[in-house]
Amino acid sequence: MEVGGGEARTEVENKQIIFKGFIETTPTETDMELKLGNKIKLKAPKGSGSLLVKNLYLSCDPYMRGRMRENYDSYIPPFTPGSVIQGFSVSRVVDSDNPDFKPGDLIAGLMGWEEYSLIQKTEKLRKIQPDDIPLSYYVGLLGMPGFTAYAGFFEVCTPKKGENVFVSAASGAVGQLVGQLAKLHGCYVVGSAGTNQKVDLLKNKLGFDEALNYKEEPDLDIALKRYFPEGIDIYFDNVGGAMLDAALVNMRIHGRIAVCGMVSQQGRYDPHGVHNLFNLVVKRIRMQGFLQSDYLHLFPRFLEEVISLYKQGKIVYIEDMNEGLESAPAAFVGLFSGKNIGKQVIRVARE
Structure with a gap:
């Protein structure tokens, strides 16, 4: 009592x-x-x-x-x-x-x-x-969003050092950790967000190599080509919609797309859908939706590793x-x- x-x-x-x-x-x-x-x-x-x-x-x-x-x-x-x-x-x-x-x-x-x-x-x-x-x-960080980032990046994206990684909704609960894990893994990382304040946080606090304000980009395809002239190896997708469509065009051969969420589609139906799915075929891209609950056997390892990184000051949240x-x-x-x-x-x- x-x-x-x-x-x-x-x-x-x-x-x-x-x-x-x-x-x-x-x-x-x-x-x-x-x-x-x-x-x-x-x-x-x-x-x-x-x-x-x-x-x-x-x-x-x-x-x-x-x-x-x-x-x-x-x-x-x-x-x-x-x-x-x-x-x-x-x-x-x-x-x-x-x-x-x-x-x-x-x-x-x-x-x-x-x-x-x-x-x-x-x-x-x-x-x-x-x-x-x-x-x-x-x-x-140590709950469902953090574990989603950890399992999605390491198990679904299967990253290799030096690969090019793009993260949408990158300043959110999941995206901010994905980007930091990718940097620690030796990847080149770009994130997208919806305000200049968030872009500044991505680059100056979270350590992304680059970041873009998608609301200020008249053409997302051109924007991604600017940041990824050699293409994207890994796209961690939190938003779906137009951003997914642009990423598909810019993926490299044997690229991977982890479909974590589609917040841009919440609450509305887009009758036009995604136009560029044929890139999955010609570029042999693996696109996979996932739930963090599929990987709960990894949760103890996740806690140990992320707590250690946080205490060492290697990640922030x-x-x-x-x-x-x-x-x-x-x-x-x-x-x-x-x-x-x-x-x-x-x-x-x-x-």
Whole structure:
């Protein structure tokens, strides 16, 4: 039980973010609502095997847009209208009826967008050992986005030293780590972003060789030829659409394209599609979609290597931190117009 006002509290208000209903367009703040007045007991029911946790940090991720679509046929089910939105979180155990967890433990996993969550299924939760690494990094650098970058780059892209690497949405949660891993691997790396501020970060803080503001390029094909006169060996695709089309034209023979996300296509249907797919044939390009969950056997190695690189100062990680649960809808919506700089995180409560 938590202590407040000089005495132990057994019940508190539990603010929640509710998903109102299925959508077909780009999400707006009005597709979600802040629910007040809901009470929750600070106790895990006896015999339930459950955990009562206080959520500290919530992750905003583009994949969540898919879960707002009815009949979402994918690797994770859609949200339920009228229910709490779900996402990755770092949380602290308040009470436990599970022998594997005790009050005070820090955990990461899928939680509700709410101040407190009662967790029945604990199989996929992982404990976090307190360290000198920010806790919020466990929904970013050391969480799903970081592991997506690691598995996608090393397992899907199969990089070789000296290759030419292009990363779209390069200042985002995944792209910023892909670029740094590629540089450490000895590659030439160019990233794209949507503002000059982000371009500056890519070159001067994240160590990319070059970066471009795609919004200022009238012809993406010509732009990529300028940065890759000899062609692209690896394209790590986070956006799809016109950028993918331009990259296809500029790929080298036996190039690889890791299809991580298509944020440019979220919320709208492009009837024209991608025009340059024939390059897959003539250039013998391997283009592969993937999920980080396909490679979970590599997660311990990922943690060890990336934590070591971070502590040595060989990689940095940029976060965009919003304060308070009530800021979550606007932060999530901002992902689809590029408002965030770095990994978008919501701080729900102080550690």
